[in-house]
Amino acid sequence: MKAVTYQGIKKVEVKEVPAPSIIHKDDIIVKVTACSICGSDLHCYHGMIPSMDEGYIVGHEGIGVVEEVGKDVTKVKKGDTIIIPYNIACGKCYYCKNNLESQCINASQYEIGATYGCSRLLGDYDGTSAQYVRVPYANFTPFVVPENSELTDDELLLLTDALPTAFWAVEDAGVKGGDTVIIIGSGPIGLLTQKAAWMKGAERVIAIDYVDSRLEHARKTNKVEAYNLNQSSELAAIVKEMTRGGADVVIDCVGMSGKMTPMEFVGSLLRLQGGAMGSLELATQVVRKGGIIQVVGVYGTRYNAFPLGDLFSRNITLRMGMVPAIHMIPTLYDLVQTKQIKPADVISHHTSLEDAKEAYQMFDTQKDKCLKIIMKP
CATH class of the missing domain: 3.90.180.10 (Medium-chain alcohol dehydrogenases, catalytic domain)
Structure with a gap:
């Protein structure tokens, strides 16, 4: 065959x-x-x-x-x-x-x-x-x-x-009526997660990606607010201010396939790092105090400079896993x-x-x- x-x-x-x-x-x-x-x-x-x-x-x-x-x-x-x-x-x-x-x-x-x-x-x-x-x-x-x-x-x-992943993401994160939800990544999983967030009663759904065509698709089909990660080095601060302190739920649909820093690239080649961590770092920057970060993008094994202290000091709940x-x-x-x-x-x-x-x-x-x-x- x-x-x-x-x-x-x-x-x-x-x-x-x-x-x-x-x-x-x-x-x-x-x-x-x-x-x-x-x-x-x-x-x-x-x-x-x-x-x-x-x-x-x-x-x-x-x-x-x-x-x-x-x-x-x-x-x-x-x-x-x-x-x-x-x-x-x-x-x-x-x-x-x-x-x-x-x-x-x-x-x-x-x-x-x-x-x-x-x-x-x-x-x-x-x-x-x-x-x-x-x-x-x-x-x-x-x-x-x-x-x-x-x-x-x-x-x-x-x-x-794809569809089970999207729905499990919003269910496991506990998205509820009135929530502001930020979804990082507007590939197929991210786009479907946007739909699922609306169905769960989200009041505001915001998409972040660095590919304009995907953001355009998100705006057109899912009626979300969409922002290009490359449009400003201060995007995280802008989004946090725009949401008055950050989102109730941030869902990472990217995982290790995001853009790598030079150190992440070398570390990944040497099996000292499991790929990029940029989307997870962004999630920590745009979630509100006491908020939830849900990870459905696939990550590797070990990561250097994981922002554990940022999560701990702000009472952030981190949920993740294979769907x-x-x-x-x-x-x-x-x-x-x-x-x-x-x-x-x-x-x-x-x-x-x-x-x-x-x-x-x-x-x-x-x-x-x-x-x-x-x-x-």
Whole structure:
């Protein structure tokens, strides 16, 4: 089969690889009908994820049709169309039973959650950017798309990761009626988080990014106040004054993929630093005393000069983590099905799996106002 494979820093290639097969009795094999590139995939693309070997199949967002089922599978059958959540989880451990399936203890050998296409560190599972993928724990993880579904492939794909991430961000942060919410980053996750913040009753939603086209999209589609980080070296102070002391909630949707300082770049190359920290530093500067910073942008392991004292002295609550998407998908599916939220405006491009190399380059450089790319095998 054909699959998108990691071939070194900023290099992916579509290669012929062995097709997956049933390994465990509760596995299924899925014929992928559509997959997408996530901002988190760029961490792999940039070589920021440890244990990422050349030839590794990448991607963690996909939908498809069940081709083969293990003998113990009862939830799905051959021919079902399914959403493949980015989480890989057993459904039986303490964390899975308490809506924290992103920290399943059985899906990975490490003290960390598991997902597709993200190296040995996150469970060592082949990615979804391929013609076929093995989906483990099939009695828990997949969401079976109803036969009468009116959702497009684009909408279904956003339910694998992006939309659950956005809604979990505002829920975990406790966004409530009347809040001022600042969202750092206006990529697909940031744009969807803006929508979710309005739905949770926010009175004011402010977007910060350094890409004008994304800020323009945010203003147009989500009716937010939007500011370019490059427009002023005093932007943090301006925003804090404008919000009369800072936002109630600040959500970091960027993570380690922000702009690195020279020291961060060198430290990251030497594995002494887990990437950029600029967006988190900005969050500490624009949140009010006693406010909440929510982090859903992916960060690496260790960070130098972490502003712990700034957080402590101002009674800031810092919340973060890998999003438990599986239990959220049914509710979010209903919201999209009933058109209470229309998420597909974050998708800007469609292409073939064969063109993955060019798609990654476009996504990485934001060429042609690229926001999110859907690929068809």
